[in-house]
Structure formats: C-alpha cells, structure tokens
Amino acid sequence: MSQLLNVQDFTLGFAGRDPLLNGISLHVDDGEAVALVGESGSGKSLTTRATLGLLPERSQHSGTVAVRGLNTLTARSAELLGLRRNKASMIFQDPRAGINPVRTVGDFLTETLVRWRGLSRAEALERAVEQLEQVGLRRASELVHQHPHQLSGGMLQRVMIAAALLDSPELLLCDEPTTALDVTTQAGIVKLLRDEQQARGMGMLFITHDLNLASSLCERVYVLRNGRVVEHGSAREVFLAPQEEYTRQLVGATPSIELDRVPAVPVAVEGEEPILSVDSLSKHYELPHGDTLTALDQATFTLPVGGSLGVVGESGSGKSTLARLVVGLETPSEGTLRLGVVDRPDRPLKARERKLLAKDVQIVFQDPYLSLDPRIAVGHAVADVFRLHQKQGRRQAQDSARELLGRVGIGPERFDAKPRALSGGQRQRVALAKALAARPRLLVLDEATSALDVSVQAQVLELVEELRDQLGLTILFVTHDLAVVSRLCSQVLVMHQGRIVEQGPTARILADPGDDYTRNLIGSRPRPLWDRDVITTP
Amino acid sequence: MTLSLSLPQQGLRRYTSALSPLAWAAVLVVAVVVAVSVFAPALAPYDPDYVDLNNVLAGPGAQHLLGTDALGRDLLSRLMVGGRTSLLGPTLVVLGSTLLGLLLGLAAGWSDGWAGKVLGRAFDILFAFPALLVSMLAVALFGKGLVAPIIAMTIAYVPYVARLTQGLVVSERARPYVQAYRVLGFRTPWVVLGRVLPNLIPTVGAQSALNFGYVLADLAALSFIGLGVQPPTSDWGAMIEESRGALLGGYVLPAFWPALVVVVVVVAVNVIGEEISDRIGGKLS
Structure with a gap:
C-alpha cells in the first residue's frame, strides 16, 4: 500500500509574485499524528487544502501532493470526489461556518450516508446517533433533532468531528479546530481527537499556530515559515532542542507558565488609596421577554497603585464587562466603582466627566484591525490625543506623537501611514501609543495580544512591561491565557459565569489553586505528550 | 522550480481593469451628456425655441440632424438645452436629500433613546408615500413648475439616505475605534461629524448615485404629465409630452430621442452607482 500522504517539493503561487509555498515536502504515515505549525501567512492552510485538491483559483503549482498515490494536483474531479468521500476528511476552525443553520444536526450527519452510501433514512440516523455518542455527546438521540x-461551539465542533469520522477516513485533516474554543473546551476536543486517531489508526495532519497544542497531540512536527518547511522532527526534539533560529524564537515566544518569573506583588504603601476599588459591582442587561442577564455579579476587589492585576476567564465569564465598566463604556447596575478619588455615577458619563476619566484610565482592545480609525493616518491619530489632553498646538502635538510612536517601536517613516498599511502587531503598538498619549495612570488591556501571532505577542508583551516600569503604570490585563498572566501580572482574579471565583497573588493561585474551576482551567492547558506521565495533576 | 515568475503585463492589467468596461462607458456617457448640457447655448445649432412652421416633423437630415418637432423646432438643439433643466432637477434633489438624509440618519443612529426610534418610524412613514404622489401633492399646493416637484422629491428621497445612514452609524458606533474615541474623552459631535461621517460617505454616495437615476426618471414623468417644466422651456420629459400628438399621427422620432436620452442616462448613472457600491463591499443590496 502506498504512503498515506506524501507531499514532494510542492510549490504554489501566482504569476508575477513571490511563491506562497516554496518546495514543501512532508509525509504522514498510517496511524501517525503530525502537526503543521506556523504563524499566519506561513502557508499551513494552503498546504492542507491542496491535500483535498482545493487550490486557489488561477494559481500555478509544481511538485506532487499524493494521498495513497493519487496526485491531487492533477487528479480528475471524479477521483477527487472519491478521495474526499472515502479517504480524507477535514475539520475546520469555525464549526458554525460549515453547517447549514436551518437544518437539524441529524439532517447534516445523515445526508452523505443516505445519498452516497445508500443507507435508508432510519439506518443513517441510527449510525449518526452512534457516532455522536462516540464523540462524547450526551442525549444524542435528541441532539439529532x-x-x-x-x-x-464546543458541542458543534464535536458534531463536525462526528461528521468527519462517519466517512471512516484514513486521513483526518484538522485546520485549527480548537482556536475558536475556550481552553477547557479545547482540552476535551484534543483528547477526543487523540483517542479517535489512536483507536482507528488514522493518519492525522493537525494545523495550529500553537506549539504547546501541537506537542500535546502529535508525535511529529513540521514548522512552516513563509511557505517553507523550516524544521521538522519529533515534537519532543523540535520543542526541547530546536535547531533553527526561527524555531528557537517560536519556542521562546510561546507562552508558558513559569512560576519563578511571576512579577512580585508590590509592597503596599501605608495609607495610600488604591487606584481602583470595586465593591459588590454588578451589571445586568435587560433581555427581550423580560429576562435579565447578569454579566457581572457582585465583584469586589482592589488594585493598588503600580500593581498589575490579571483578570482571567473564558468567554461569557464577565471579564470584558468588567473592563468596559472600568473605562466607563458601561454603567454599573449596582455596587460601587471608585477610580482614584472619584466614585463612578450610575448614569452615563457627561462629556466633561469622560474627558477627566480619560486622564485616569485608558484601554487597548483585542482586535488590531478594528480598533484604529481606518481613514486616519496613525501619527495624526496619536497627535489628536495630545492636542485634546495636553493642550498642545498642531506642531507640538505632532512632535510629541512622533516621539511616543518611536518609543513603542513605530518609526517616523510610518507617521503618515494608514492603519491598513501596518501589520497586526504594529497596529496594536499604535493603539497602545494612542492610549498612552492621554497619560493615564491605569491601563486596561482587553485581550490586547490574543489576536496576534505568538512571536508578535511576545514583543508586544515585552513593550507593555517596559512601559509599565518606565511610566509607573498600573495594569489591568483581561485575558483567557493564564501563561500571559503569569508573565505580566503580580495578582490575578479568576472569573467564571460573571462571578469572581478566586483572587490573590498570581504565584500562589497558579501553584495552589483553591477553587475547582481554577484547577480545571490550569489543568486544561495543553501538556506535551512526553510530559504526561511525569506531571501529576496539581 | 517550474513556477514561472514575473509576468508584468498581467500585473499591469490588474490595475487598468480596475474599472469594468461597462463602468468606463457609463462614466463617458454621463460626462458627455453633462458637458453638452452645460455648453448647450454655444453648441446648439439652432435656437431651441425657434418655430419654423414650414419645416414641421422633418426627418433626420443634413439641416436638422435629428429632425424637427410638430412646431418645426430643431430636436437636437432642444435635447441639448433640455439637458440643463432635466439634469439640474435631479442634481438639486440628490444634493438636498443626501445632506438632509445624512444629518437625520446620523442623529437617529447616534441617539439610543426614543429620539432614534421616533426618527426611524418617521422614515418608515415617509417611505410609504411614492415620490411621484408627494410631488403631485406639492404641485397641487404650490403650483406647476420645477420648484415644487424638486422640494417634494427631496423630501421623498430623504428616507432612502437616512435609513441607510442610520444603519451604518449603528454598526459603526459599536466598533472598537469609535469606542476608543469615547474612552479617550473626545466630544461626541467631533467623533460623529469629524470621524464617523467621513467613513460613511462612500456608501451613502453610492446610494445617492442610484437615487439620481430614479429622480431623473421621476421628474421626466412629472413633466410628461404636465405638472413639471412648462412649455416652451425645453426639457426631456416635456418634449415627450409635447410629442404625444405627433406620436398618434405616426411620427415617432420627436418622442423617441428624448426618451432614448433619458433611458441612456438613467442606465449609465445606475451602472456607476452599482460600481461604487460593489467596490465598497456591496453594502447596498
């Protein structure tokens, strides 16, 4: 039997431009889990799609991509159809994008069985229910309706996995299937994929930007950069003893929890008021049909001047609501929020109050593509803030903006650049500069590095640390990533379903969590295959 | 490596083909019609109102390129000069309705409370009245001519712009960049007029270009039923109306030429509007 997946010297690109993929060679054997690791634009998705014969329109290519000896680059469409039905299945990042929202889960799962495998509707439904149970979904017989x-999202991704497994594929292609999911959900999906792959002896090609995740699931790793394979080998070797400079950087930039690197809790100055004190703060939203949603439930904490507090939680935990309350984008429903010496009123802020608040607290948002005004050149965006807050004239404001941008690593040649001409990391630096131009005392970072590639994230985090120390900023860092918190925050606050379940010094909470949910959160972090036996669950 | 690199012609064609041939043709048509209308008094071969009863309903020929109407007036000259009133009306209506619609839409989109809801409902009610009906009412109240229909049409077309603007503002204000402006302490009027409004202009402009075609046709229709531009002023709609008698007598051309120009201009303007809206991501349906 020929090799399951064999890619030889695969090059792909558009005429007149640099190739997107450049001489990629890789292989996946039966029963083997292989990871394709790379940052955005490295070509990992293109490579995987080519495996199913999905090529960008009008692209030119050379080399071979063979699945069981069938070259998908030259195969006829009938052969490709056979390949996709019988040999290879794919799971995508966003499960919701791949399923028809107006048809039931059962319809989705049984369609191929009825139309191509000739099963009756009842038989097909029975198989679908079996398969759903196998991927760990309870009440499967109700679920199909x-x-x-x-x-x-997590349940739906299991449905997608069930659909992929229904075809009994020999090769399973996974394109970042857990990136859109919470950490605890991700842990379940990863275990499921690993178990199924082992039990069925499938070959699996797992695409991810996350080295940790790759090492928790795959024996072998290919590291991609700019359309080339930079390094490959056993996951353990690549992860622990990387040969290439780029891989070393990538491993270094990948966030991990290192308890000895957690910043120390600053010594409280006697008699000094905390910069932020929150007492029984709640936020309710009125929903249609008279329901109320409690996004934040009785939060109580203080943040001393010069401190750094990490707010950790999964989606829906209320962490973003808390951040938005602090910066005044939301109005508290109950409780008190005291910033500096000012109590926050329980009504929308007036223009004058907003301007005063702006000098105390600023925020950097998650998405670097949406948080800058697309029409305004970055230098002028920063200069506008100087003119508003520091009462500077046009000239002086531009000079200040140039200096501040230089400090966050944006050179003067980019002063007149529009945001779309900048990379994600550069945009986030500009957003940081814009916030700092108001000279706030407290800086809120709302998942500010989550959308960035790991190497860019590492640079931005470094910059935040640097600025914090230079400017004496107090930091409120909202994130889902415990590793990022362990690096930047001396104190942490864990949130779950609108409530604070645990808070205290980061080092203590990570080493000895007191709450079940916190334990679950820490335990859900992907752990390398070779570490499984050594480390016992904390 | 067999990948062939660098085919500059293809790269070049990507840019020149940025505008589709159809859009190029539409731009050319509109440019020519506007230019001819503006310079009509100098360009027209005859006085458009000169009656030559010895030469009525003449066919196209060397003397009168497009022929003459029932009073012997030169059709080409009347078309050229008629373009001035026929294009001026829609231009004023589009400018007026865009300006008003933008302001009302911004106000409706930015206010959370009852003001936004009331304005939104008001747009819906205005939608319910066909532009032509409102114009006929205005003519009944203020008398025939160009002024009453233009005011009425302007009001009738405000909701198209306002509704679109309102929707855009609602989605725009939820964006992080607008929220960042708020957190930075910028005043609301500065954010709305100085920062959000310019980001809406391309989309609203596309809608207004589409409106231009409809208004042109509507105003021509008003003139045709005798409520718009009054004789002897030349206007495309009025020209068709004046040709009704000749049409019944078997003379098609005096009505055909102005009708053709109206159709061509409306189609061309629509093509341009569609092109703009495609380019900004098909935000208009």
Missing part, C-alpha cells in the same frame, strides 16, 4: 444554534 436540534438546530446548530441550540448547540455551543
């Missing part, structure tokens, strides 16, 4: 919107 439900619609996608009634399922959570």
Whole structure:
C-alpha cells in the first residue's frame, strides 16, 4: 500500500509574485499524528487544502501532493470526489461556518450516508446517533433533532468531528479546530481527537499556530515559515532542542507558565488609596421577554497603585464587562466603582466627566484591525490625543506623537501611514501609543495580544512591561491565557459565569489553586505528550 | 522550480481593469451628456425655441440632424438645452436629500433613546408615500413648475439616505475605534461629524448615485404629465409630452430621442452607482 500522504517539493503561487509555498515536502504515515505549525501567512492552510485538491483559483503549482498515490494536483474531479468521500476528511476552525443553520444536526450527519452510501433514512440516523455518542455527546438521540444554534461551539465542533469520522477516513485533516474554543473546551476536543486517531489508526495532519497544542497531540512536527518547511522532527526534539533560529524564537515566544518569573506583588504603601476599588459591582442587561442577564455579579476587589492585576476567564465569564465598566463604556447596575478619588455615577458619563476619566484610565482592545480609525493616518491619530489632553498646538502635538510612536517601536517613516498599511502587531503598538498619549495612570488591556501571532505577542508583551516600569503604570490585563498572566501580572482574579471565583497573588493561585474551576482551567492547558506521565495533576 | 515568475503585463492589467468596461462607458456617457448640457447655448445649432412652421416633423437630415418637432423646432438643439433643466432637477434633489438624509440618519443612529426610534418610524412613514404622489401633492399646493416637484422629491428621497445612514452609524458606533474615541474623552459631535461621517460617505454616495437615476426618471414623468417644466422651456420629459400628438399621427422620432436620452442616462448613472457600491463591499443590496 502506498504512503498515506506524501507531499514532494510542492510549490504554489501566482504569476508575477513571490511563491506562497516554496518546495514543501512532508509525509504522514498510517496511524501517525503530525502537526503543521506556523504563524499566519506561513502557508499551513494552503498546504492542507491542496491535500483535498482545493487550490486557489488561477494559481500555478509544481511538485506532487499524493494521498495513497493519487496526485491531487492533477487528479480528475471524479477521483477527487472519491478521495474526499472515502479517504480524507477535514475539520475546520469555525464549526458554525460549515453547517447549514436551518437544518437539524441529524439532517447534516445523515445526508452523505443516505445519498452516497445508500443507507435508508432510519439506518443513517441510527449510525449518526452512534457516532455522536462516540464523540462524547450526551442525549444524542435528541441532539439529532436540534438546530446548530441550540448547540455551543464546543458541542458543534464535536458534531463536525462526528461528521468527519462517519466517512471512516484514513486521513483526518484538522485546520485549527480548537482556536475558536475556550481552553477547557479545547482540552476535551484534543483528547477526543487523540483517542479517535489512536483507536482507528488514522493518519492525522493537525494545523495550529500553537506549539504547546501541537506537542500535546502529535508525535511529529513540521514548522512552516513563509511557505517553507523550516524544521521538522519529533515534537519532543523540535520543542526541547530546536535547531533553527526561527524555531528557537517560536519556542521562546510561546507562552508558558513559569512560576519563578511571576512579577512580585508590590509592597503596599501605608495609607495610600488604591487606584481602583470595586465593591459588590454588578451589571445586568435587560433581555427581550423580560429576562435579565447578569454579566457581572457582585465583584469586589482592589488594585493598588503600580500593581498589575490579571483578570482571567473564558468567554461569557464577565471579564470584558468588567473592563468596559472600568473605562466607563458601561454603567454599573449596582455596587460601587471608585477610580482614584472619584466614585463612578450610575448614569452615563457627561462629556466633561469622560474627558477627566480619560486622564485616569485608558484601554487597548483585542482586535488590531478594528480598533484604529481606518481613514486616519496613525501619527495624526496619536497627535489628536495630545492636542485634546495636553493642550498642545498642531506642531507640538505632532512632535510629541512622533516621539511616543518611536518609543513603542513605530518609526517616523510610518507617521503618515494608514492603519491598513501596518501589520497586526504594529497596529496594536499604535493603539497602545494612542492610549498612552492621554497619560493615564491605569491601563486596561482587553485581550490586547490574543489576536496576534505568538512571536508578535511576545514583543508586544515585552513593550507593555517596559512601559509599565518606565511610566509607573498600573495594569489591568483581561485575558483567557493564564501563561500571559503569569508573565505580566503580580495578582490575578479568576472569573467564571460573571462571578469572581478566586483572587490573590498570581504565584500562589497558579501553584495552589483553591477553587475547582481554577484547577480545571490550569489543568486544561495543553501538556506535551512526553510530559504526561511525569506531571501529576496539581 | 517550474513556477514561472514575473509576468508584468498581467500585473499591469490588474490595475487598468480596475474599472469594468461597462463602468468606463457609463462614466463617458454621463460626462458627455453633462458637458453638452452645460455648453448647450454655444453648441446648439439652432435656437431651441425657434418655430419654423414650414419645416414641421422633418426627418433626420443634413439641416436638422435629428429632425424637427410638430412646431418645426430643431430636436437636437432642444435635447441639448433640455439637458440643463432635466439634469439640474435631479442634481438639486440628490444634493438636498443626501445632506438632509445624512444629518437625520446620523442623529437617529447616534441617539439610543426614543429620539432614534421616533426618527426611524418617521422614515418608515415617509417611505410609504411614492415620490411621484408627494410631488403631485406639492404641485397641487404650490403650483406647476420645477420648484415644487424638486422640494417634494427631496423630501421623498430623504428616507432612502437616512435609513441607510442610520444603519451604518449603528454598526459603526459599536466598533472598537469609535469606542476608543469615547474612552479617550473626545466630544461626541467631533467623533460623529469629524470621524464617523467621513467613513460613511462612500456608501451613502453610492446610494445617492442610484437615487439620481430614479429622480431623473421621476421628474421626466412629472413633466410628461404636465405638472413639471412648462412649455416652451425645453426639457426631456416635456418634449415627450409635447410629442404625444405627433406620436398618434405616426411620427415617432420627436418622442423617441428624448426618451432614448433619458433611458441612456438613467442606465449609465445606475451602472456607476452599482460600481461604487460593489467596490465598497456591496453594502447596498
């Protein structure tokens, strides 16, 4: 039997431009889990799609991509159809994008069985239910009659995995299948994929930007950069003893929890008021049909001047609501929020109050592509803030903006650049400069590095640390990533379903969590295969 | 490596083909019609109102390129000069309705409370009245001519712009960059007029270009039923109306030429509007 997946010297690109993929060679054997690791634009998705014969329109290519000896680059469409039905299945990042929202889960799962495998509707439904149970979904016989919107993202991804497994594929292609999911959900999906792959003896090609995740699931790793394979080998070797400079950087930039690197809790100055004190703060939203949603439930904490507090939680935990309350984008429903010496009123802020608040607290948002005004050149965006807050004239404001941008690593040649001409990391630096131009005392970072590649994230985090020390900023860092918190925050606050479940010094909480949810959160972090036996669950 | 690199012609064609041939043709048509209308008094071969009863309903020929109407007036000259009133009306209506619609839409989109809801409902009610009906009412109240229909049409076309603007503002204000402006302490009028409004202009402009075609056709229709531009002023709609008698007598051309120009201009303007809206990501349906 010929090799399961064999890619030889695969090059792909468009005429007149640099190739997107440049001489890629890799292989996946039966029963083997292989990771394809790379940052955005490295070509990992293109490579995987080519495996199913999905090539960008009008692209030119050379080399071979063979699945069981069938070259998908030259195969006829009938052969490709056979390949996709019988040999290879793919799971995508966003499960909701791949399922018809108006048809039931059962319809989705049984369609191929009825149309191509000639099963009757009843038989097909029975198989679908079996398969759903196998991927760990309970009440499967009811689930098949439900619609996608009634399922959570994690459940839906299990449905997609079930659909992929129904075809009994020999090769399973996974394109970042857990990136859109919470950490605890991700842990379940990863275990499921690993178990199924082992039990069925499938070959698996797992695409991810996350080295930790790759090492928790795959024996072998290919590291991609700019369309080339930079390094490959056993996951353990690549991860622990990287040969290439780029891989070393990537491993170094990948966030990990290192308890000895956690910043120390600053010594409280006697008699000094905390910069932020929150007492029984709640936020309710009125929903249609008279329901109320409690996004934040009785939060109580203080943040001393010069401190750094990490707010950790999964989606829906209320961490972003807390951040938005602090910066005044939301109005508290109950409780008190005291910033400096000012109590926050329980009504929307007036223009004058907003301007005063701006000098105390600023925020950097998650998405670097949406948080800058697309029409305004970055230098002028920063200069505008100087003119508003520091009462500077046009000239002086531009000079100040140039200096501040230089400090966050944006050179003067980019002063007149529009945001779209900048990379994600550069945009986030500009957003940081814009916030700092108001000279706030407290800086809120709302998942400010989550959308960035790991190497860029590491640089931005370094910059934040540097600025914090230079400017004496107090930091409120909202994130889902415990590793990032361990690096930047001396104190941490864990949130779950709108409530603070645990808070205290970062080092203590990570080493000895007191709450079940915190333990679960820490335990859900991907752990390398070779470490499984050594480390016992904390 | 067999990948062939660098085919500059293809790269070049990507840019020149940025505008589709159809859009190029539409731009050319509109440019020519506007230029001819503006310079009509100098360009027109005859006085458009000169009656030559010895030469009525003449076919196209060397003397009168497009022929003459029932009073012997030169059709080409009347078309050229008629373009001035026929294009001026829609231009004023589009400018007026865009300006008003933008302001009302911004106000409706930015206010959370009852003001936004009331304005939104008001747009819906205005939608319910066909532009032509409102114009006929205005003519009944203020008398025939160009002024009453233009005011009425302006009001009738405000909701198209306002509704679109309102929707855009609602989605725009939820964006992080607008929220960042708020957290930075910038005043609301500065954010709305100085920062959000310019980001809406391309989309609203596309809608207004589409409106231009409809208004042109509507105003021509008003003139045709005798409520718009009054004789002897030349206007495309009025020209068709004046040709009704000749049409019944078997003379098609005096009505055909102005009708053709109206159709061509409306189609061309629509093509341009569609092109703009495609380019900004098909935000208009």
